[in-house]
Amino acid sequence: MSYSVGQVAGFAGVTVRTLHHYDDIGLLAPGGRSHAGHRRYSDADLDRLQQILFYRELGFPLEEVAALLDDPAADPRAHLRRQHELLTARIGKLQQMAAAVEHAMEARKMGINLTPEERFEVFGDKDPEQYAEEAEQRWGGTEAYAESQRRAARYTKDDWRRIQDETKSWGERYGALMAAGEPSTGEPAMDMAEEHRQHISTWFYACPYDMHQGLAEMYVADERFKAFYDSIRPGLAEHLRDAIVANAARRTS
Secondary structure, eight states, X not given: OOXXXXXXXXXXXXXXXXXXXXXXXXXXXXXEEOTTSOEEEOHHHHHHHHHHHHHHHTTOOHHHHHHHHTOTTOOHHHHHHHHHHHHXXXXXXXXXXXXXXXXXXXXXXXXXXXXXXXXXXXXXXOOTTTTHHHHHHHHTTSHHHHHHHHHHHHOOHHXXXXXXXXXXHHHHHHHHHHHTTOOTTSHHHHHHHHHHHHHHHHHTOOOOHHHHHHHHHHHHHSHHHHHHHHHHSTTHHHHHHHHHHHHHHHHHO
């Protein structure tokens, strides 16, 4: 069976011009011609082309490829073994390079990895990085901050939407708890405080009880955090602070 130059070009992913060049320099002369004088390639020609392309992919110049393939002492299986060894070594090197690039990307990634359109779609008019610079100044040297940045940089639009939905659901339920007159030191409030801590640990960074209590104090002391929680229900920031302290005492006693 034989194949036209166009068919071979399609098989091998090379151009017809490349095959013509290989023929012109004697690297790959087709085994036959059609009645009209057109090149026809045999299965053996395709095997040789595969060897050529392997060596070219490995960076060998055409002259050296020709010398290797035309060596009468060379065993075709030896070519394959050598190419396998070279390709394996190259794959290993490329994997190392990929790991280095990923490490560099990870080091440079900061904050939320969304396009402006996706940010607007998820967060509306609230800028998710409004306090990014201040957060870095406050906690930039901590492992919690680094972990939060690593996680946030990987989240997709759907992840952020889920975070927003969970936050909204929690706020609605905490507001209802307060409306029902539940005290901050009661089991329902402490359970909600624990859910709040778990949400942070799940999505951003490990949040042990002592850290959670530190955050609780900030929710009351920092007017911006206080305004956020009190916008859900007036007095929620202080109620949550007390629930977080009670939950920590319950869990660590």
